[in-house]
Amino acid sequence: MTEATSTQVQLAARPTGWPTADTFRTVQVTYGDLEPGQVRVVNEFVSVDPYMRGRMNDVKSYVPPFALDETMTGAAVGRVVESRSDDVEVGALVQHQYGWRDVVQEDARGFQVLPEIPGAPSSLYLGILGMTGLTAYVGLTAIADLREGDTVFVSGAAGAVGTAVGQIARLLGASRVIGSAGSPEKVELLTGRYGYDAAFNYKDASVREQLRDVTPDGVDLFFDNVGGDHLEAALDRMNTGGRVALCGAISQYNDTERSPGPDNLANATTRSLTLRGFTLGGYLDHAPRFRELMTGWFSDGRIAYDETVVDGIENAPQAFLDMMRGGNIGKMVVRTGA
């Protein structure tokens, strides 16, 4: 048994608009000897995710807000280095929600031992093999009822969820996959490595026009991570009976005023569209089937991925902000270096 020092990032103030240097604070915490039932985990990777912006506000939502002056919670993966639990062994790779810290010490029940897939870096359990991949899978299947032959449009397609959506859609039978992203490099990646049939840079020209040009036969399923002009553009192109999974609206999370919605929502009536929002919490029963499918695809080498890795837990705030500005390709993770 030993003491351990943990570097942790706390929420110091609730931001208005974009978070700033004052929003977060880095602290050192010293853990003493383990209590019975506890484990000590050294984190390898910590996740930064768009939904965290909403939790920085003090408003009622589907998850409670982050507590002020407490360490930011969220997904992380690490190795157990000490254990006083019969259920969790030293050396196990675990996932948990203790968030932005390099070392964590808590009751073993707060940690989930991961069934490791051979050849998979541990960071992927925060990404395509974890909640991110599951979000893509649930959105396509349970929410938007993906059908063989669908034309699928994904906004924010080079992001963590987006890169998963395009691949899973294709593996499940979509005939045409189209994506938007925010740089020429990302667009090239989508049509190259990720096999998109078409992609465009939403910063180049109006999304409405660009989407129209690449969807001569319309869109059957839209997986929206962006909101705003992307949703409006997609509603113009949806085919009758089309389905929209409203997963996120990253374009608006830092707005200080409410943005108007799409000016063509009436299309939902005339074209019999279904728009369905979701957060993953209500769909965790899909995890076993997803894990089975994804393990197979991954082991067969059918899954591509990118990660954007930032080093140092003290850089988690900057990683979060970079991700919100689209600085990532694929999943953004923080390598703790602990």
Place this chain on the structure above:
Amino acid sequence: MTEATSTQVQLAARPTGWPTADTFRTVQVTYGDLEPGQVRVVNEFVSVDPYMRGRMNDVKSYVPPFALDETMTGAAVGRVVESRSDDVEVGALVQHQYGWRDVVQEDARGFQVLPEIPGAPSSLYLGILGMTGLTAYVGLTAIADLREGDTVFVSGAAGAVGTAVGQIARLLGASRVIGSAGSPEKVELLTGRYGYDAAFNYKDASVREQLRDVTPDGVDLFFDNVGGDHLEAALDRMNTGGRVALCGAISQYNDTERSPGPDNLANATTRSLTLRGFTLGGYLDHAPRFRELMTGWFSDGRIAYDETVVDGIENAPQAFLDMMRGGNIGKMVVRTGA
């Protein structure tokens, strides 16, 4: 066999914004002797409906636009006065889509013989016993998945579809029904004759505030006939897992510019909401079950109704405009007087 003169209202010009006196023209048509297979029908009632505004525009939609310089089509009921068809007898009450005219003469296949419900005025087959009632039923059940105990909010609740929605919702198990309407008389009618638990006049104050005041436990199902501020207000009050049937947006049909959508559509994601638009065409297979249920309810005296009747087929344009401005209570119909 005789000749017959028919007064008919044609679309003379495509309106921009609100239709005017120049939009329509009344003509006299003379029908000669019946051809084999034809019937002659004297209309009793002709329907004016909100969806007709969309068909006056020359845009692709779920139904083709009305043809210029042709008689306005739409639902009507009448009696067969002459027949050269073996399938349709003189005296039969029939429904058809030949629209704004007092006499019609066409092939018998264009007419549907109505199974008359004892005690029901023929106008009701254009309203609560017909497509209007079916629209309410389909929207509540197939589209918005009405559940026992739901709190239901109906916009435009004193209109044709609205009066049907409130009653059917209650008969199918809703525990609380709330409506909006555009006059104190309508509000009183809703909480009186139609048994709404609460109702408000949307012209009195902001819909957002008024709806909040009467929905302390939120809304599970929203049946929207109005759009605009009503949809926005409802999205604020929807409970997690709530369902929205997007039936119409009468507040916007005469807009010359596109109106922005709701500023809180992000609630769809955080609260796992489903918004589903529909037009009746895809759901006609629900008609037999609806007819069975509604015939029972009506015969048991459990269905209230109002109609706003305008006399004279030449007044159909004015009836249509009055309906679009909310001048009707319940279904607006034109009595041909032929």
